[in-house]
Amino acid sequence: MQRINAVNDFVIKFANVNGTGSASANNLFAKAVFRMGVPVVPKNIFPSNIQGLPTWYEVRVSEKGYLGRRGGTDIMVSVNPQSMVRDAQEVEPGGYFIYDSTKPLDPRLLRSDVQFIGIPLTDMCLRTYTDPRQRQLFKNVIYIGALAALLDIEFGVLKDLISDQFEGKEKLIAPNVHALEMGHQYARTHYECPLSIRVERRDLVGDAILLDGNTACGLGAVYGGATVAAWYPITPSTSVVEGFQRFAERLRIDPGTGRRNYAIVQAEDELAAIGMVIGANWNGARSFTATSGPGISLMTEFLGLAYFAEIPLVLIDVQRAGPSTGMPTRTQQSDLTAAGYAGHGDSKHVLLFPSTPKECFDMTAQAFDLAERLQTPIIIMSDLDLGMNEGMSAPLQWDDARRYDRGKVLSAEDLDAMSERFGRYLDVDGDAIPYRTYPGTHPTKGSFFTRGTSRDEYAIYTEDGAAYVRNMERLLGKWDTAKTFVPAPELHSAPHQTNTGLLYFGTTTQATMEALDLLAEQGIYVDAMQVRAFPFHADVDKFIESHDRVFVIEQNRDAQFRSMIINEMDCSPAKLVRVLNYDGMPITARLIASAVSAQSAAGAAAKDTSPVAKATKVTHLHKGKVERG
């Protein structure tokens, strides 16, 4: 049998039962590899369920530092009989299938091209532990111990991690280490260790951290000066506000009184959550909420109000697979048009596209400045993949000299010094951003009425069409101003002249970066641009202009990002080629590379206008994931 030979370059997948504590054990594995200086990409693939359904945890180990999902499984750790058949089929030829051998393996599962490694996990637990919960929890720790032997992971690293994890609960350290040792011992006694796939210590992670995007957003809100958070629980965004709360409880307590320098309200629904955020921002506090697609739908009316009445707010959308309830625990980038154009009538919103935990932190903190500067909602378009999975990231940084940009706000002194009449919606500076006052500023000056109905420059209700048009035009002017404030795109030029470009954003970034290498290996060179915000920067326009064909990579069915480009810019739709992934799993480099190379070959051969894509993993979808524009 041909074996996969790999050092620091493989994918291991754990098949578990939801609610058995497996995620924390699997995380221990990922972190151990990370602490051995080798880049890791953990992905938790979980069901919409609390207990009992199959769940998977995938760890990609990548010496080259690729942070996207690779696809394929080299080692399957099968601890769930429910999914065993499918799990066994999934292993790459030459890979390994590690299973609980307490019961004999169904011979129908056996494959001649995969090595099967049995460890009697249940049996070992039954013999060692009496408490049912312990039997369940330590089963996970035992297989991590066995993997340490099989994959050559330093045992000391695991022991240190256990000590860190149970700091303050030291009684738990010894039993956990014992369970690790049991697994380690068993593997060494029964199998030749290490396997042909293994880990070797390197110095490749530098000062990187392992952090999930939601926690990073929550922390970004603490640093960005948010004082009011209102939210309604929804997967996969829940841990944003929980993260904010966890850090605020430590970092935002008034030392004199013990009182909180923040307020968190769990609202009755998403409508109320965004309503509270609007009320707080209107009254001068930095306030945010976090939600996912269904919440965006519910918040839409209020988002239109905030756009039209020009109220700052920060909204973190951790996208999941829609429409409707969709696949609530799977990832997608499918709220783009719903968020970008939320609201009836003509309305559009600034979107930011973070691609790493560090960008989640940075963009959340920055969003509060942008919201107050532009007096409009800022929506951060994260997704389940980025939000809920720990990812390797550059360390977070903060410049202590940085000051919050509170935007154009008039104080009582400003109002007293003014000779002209205050006009809430008057474009004084020519940047289409008017001045505002907080309620309670001055006894007789600067008050105005905020409303969703049309009004004139002085916030007086009017149904005069000309005044309405002036206001709508000014809002468009503000949209142009926004382009100069939002994060600029990042260009990756190919080493060779090329007329092909790739556009991508958010979580497709990691897989795209890897795909560029895969394509270069085939001699295909393309320029690539990571878009980081909507409205699109002028550089995006230039990028499209300067290439004959531009692949637009995104994770939804309808190529929403591509539609927004067409909608906002003067470019030919024909040159924008869709590259789509929307099965709920993070996009892979393999998919992107094969789609681009297939199209490149087809394009070079003839002026092919058929929507047929030759890419693997593409043709099994009804219409193909790749189409010509």
Next chain:
Amino acid sequence: MSYFRPGFRHPELPKNDLGYTKQQYEGAISTLCAGCGHDSISAAIVQSVFELSIAPHQVAKLSGIGCSSKTPTYFLSNSHGFNSVHGRMPSVATGANLANRDMIYIGVSGDGDSASIGMGQFAHVVRRNLNMMYVVMNNGCYGLTKGQDSATADVGSRSKAGSVNRFEPIDLASVALQLGATFVARSFSGDKEQLVPLIKAALSHSGFALIDVVSPCVTFNNNPGSTKAYDYVRQHMQTTSLVDFVPMAEEITTAYGEGESRGVTMHDGSVIQLHKLRTEWNPEDRQSALNALAESRERGEVLTGLLYVERDSRELHETINSTRTPLRTLTEKELCPGSSALETINNSLR
């Protein structure tokens, strides 16, 4: 109905303790129908805030959508106002209050805005005991869309168009009491003598104060057969007591015989004086209020006055232990933990 209000005022108009005249508490000219009950309520709000000597900019006024929700334009024009979306004023008021606990919040809503589309938000703002006065201008119909029945219309009530409501009404005062409201009153737009002291008491209450004001719609629901018509309410109105509001630091002068009078001292030291109390009712007993409401409803009466007050009410900021300083005034110094704290966090993530 006038479209113009002369700017001239008598130079010696009375001033309140802060030196403001009543003019400085007025709003724009109302565009509601002539005789609309809502305008009387606006006038009562102006009078109350003026007489309580609250600085006009210390008030924020919020509303939803509907005829009632237009009224914040017609009072306190030196206060910031927010006409939000239909049925969602409670959430906007909650956020505003969280941002600055030092201001006074007046929410105005209608029976459609609160008892139908906004029922959920109404229920939850009551539960949270948000520190605000919440006025429902209750006319039993949808005025702005030309007179459809609302959820507070009584069974058997006849609209101007002649249709008879067959659905059970929602009594917002009873609902609020069941949800733990800490101040509940009902009044009538045609009875300023009662309404003004109730508004003053509500503004002094620390926590959620509901005043459900029956406010006839002169255009669509003021006809014979309607239980929200001026005539009907005048004929069927009963009161729990006569209400006087005595602000903190003022002496109580009115004298009543023993057993006829009762004072409820509020959180801020002011006193609600209640006279000629109904014998079966106790203003500090929730169940007694619920019973009184149920019994008067049985008799087809409109029970008005102070229904319930809880003096030791614990408002939202106390429940969530937020700082006494308005959150919106905090700066980088209090809010941003800085780079060294971030380095510690980085280290914990390796």
